Amino acid sequence: MNSALKSKLRLALRAKRQSLSGDQQKVAAQQLMRRLIRLPAFRNARHIAAYIASDGEISPAPLLRFANLNAKHCYLPKISPSATNKSMAFYPYHHRQQLTPNRYGIGEPCGLHRQAQAPHKLDLVLLPLTGFDKKGRRLGMGGGYYDRAFAFKRNSKNRKPLMIGLAHHCQEAHNLPNDNWDIPLDFIVTDRQVIKVKKR
Numbered sequence: 001m002n003s004a005l006k007s008k009l010r011l012a013l014r015a016k017r018q019s020l021s022g023d024q025q026k027v028a029a030q031q032l033m034r035r036l037i038r039l040p041a042f043r044n045a046r047h048i049a050a051y052i053a054s055d056g057e058i059s060p061a062p063l064l065r066f067a068n069l070n071a072k073h074c075y076l077p078k079i080s081p082s083a084t085n086k087s088m089a090f091y092p093y094h095h096r097q098q099l100t101p102n103r104y105g106i107g108e109p110c111g112l113h114r115q116a117q118a119p120h121k122l123d124l125v126l127l128p129l130t131g132f133d134k135k136g137r138r139l140g141m142g143g144g145y146y147d148r149a150f151a152f153k154r155n156s157k158n159r160k161p162l163m164i165g166l167a168h169h170c171q172e173a174h175n176l177p178n179d180n181w182d183i184p185l186d187f188i189v190t191d192r193q194v195i196k197v198k199k200r
């Protein structure tokens with residue numbers, strides 16, 4: 001079963017990113033920013049969703065600061081407080097804004113419901129990866145939050161929003177299992193490389 005295999009891989013890949021030192025994390029976040037800001041996908045985007053790093057994830061914080069200073073509109077995910085309804089919405093974020101920890105201890109904006117941005121109106125989504133492979137398959141934290149929020153992309157001809165998965169280079173796996181609900185990525189960017197995912 002894919003789910004058992006995914007859980008096993010998740011544990012091993014999370015351990016890898018958790019073992020990085022504070023200095024390694026800082027350097028990786030800077031390298032990530034340098035690679036991302038060169039991409040037309042970033043340059044052309046006005047509305048960008050990212051995340052606050054947790055659990056050793058590569059941090060988009062330097063990039064969010066750069067984006068804000070360059071007049072881009074940034075957003076962070078905010079999950080539904082209910083443990084059963086695994087949905088999330090995207091709220092405006094400015095890099096100096098105060099955040100509140102969610103159920104998993106991840107900082108979230110305390111925005112009002114009417115401020116939420118519809119996922120299809122985002123230009124670019126930078127999503128956290130637990131693992132990835134060369135073919136562009138991804139492994140998340142297992143909640144299915146991103147798969148659900150962007151499920152509309154599977155039946156849409158519109159390329160928007162562009163999906164870029166972010167990870168440390170050490171989170172590469174050989175061959176990840178794929179489920180039909182997994183949202184395909186357009187690019188994967190790590191501290192060491194940019195992978196353009198081939199369309200299937």
Ligand SMILES: Nc1nc2c(c(=O)[nH]1)N(C=O)[C@@H](CNc1ccc(C(=O)N[C@@H](CCC(=O)O)C(=O)O)cc1)CN2
Nearest residue numbers: 051052053054077079088104106128140141143145146
């Ligand atoms: N930085 C960041 N923000 C994010 C995500 C993410 O992966 N990274 N998400 C992407 O989906 C959403 C939150 N999803 C998450 C799903 C599971 C766990 C997690 O730590 N699960 C634990 C234990 C769960 C529990 O005890 O209830 C685990 O699996 O060990 C964290 C976030 C929205 N925000």
Ligand SMILES: Nc1ncnc2c1ncn2[C@@H]1O[C@H](COP(=O)(O)OP(=O)(O)OP(=O)(O)O)[C@@H](O)[C@H]1O
Nearest residue numbers: 006139140141142143144145146147148151179181
């Ligand atoms: N569009 C969807 N509608 C309902 N449930 C879904 C959808 N997509 C995924 N799921 C459910 O989410 C669960 C987690 O899926 P999976 O293990 O692929 O998560 P993930 O991709 O690691 O997480 P994330 O999307 O948060 O990064 C699965 O049980 C799956 O059935």
